[in-house]
Amino acid sequence: MNDLKRLAKLLAKSPGSIDDDGIAGQSGYTPLHYAARAGHRDAVIMLLNAGADVNMATRAGRATPLHRAAYMGHTVVADVLLERGADASLQDADGHTALDKALSQLDGAPSAAVGSGFLLKI
Secondary structure (H helix, E strand, O other): OOHHHHHHHHHHHOOOOOOOHHHHOOOOOOHHHHHHHHOOHHHHHHHHHOOOOOOOOOOOOOOOHHHHHHHHOOHHHHHHHHHOOOOOOOOOOOOOOHHHHHHHOOOOOHHHHHHHOHHHHO
16 A cells, blocks of 8 residues: 555544644644655645645744745645645744745755745745
8 A cells, every 4th residue: 555545544534633732743743744844745735635734833843844845845845835825934943934944955056946936936
């Protein structure tokens, strides 16, 4: 069984509990945070369709799924999050927005991110 089928099965078993503390754990990372950080576009869409909070901040660091996707350079996932209502102005515990996170990882190559349209959307 592939991971998306397994995820769909889990979501069907526990509707409405996608952001519960029992799932998020001590750090506050929800399944959406993990999927966004890993760049799993289809899993992100599935989780959002199941009611995951697109702007849920972690307890440790106040990072949103958009922060995680931006930091890891997952522009396709970040686009999905933005299209689904992610607030690009939210700041983490250090005062950084998703744009700040994206820029911190560019290593002198902002034209690639601007060319993809990602930075223009944030």
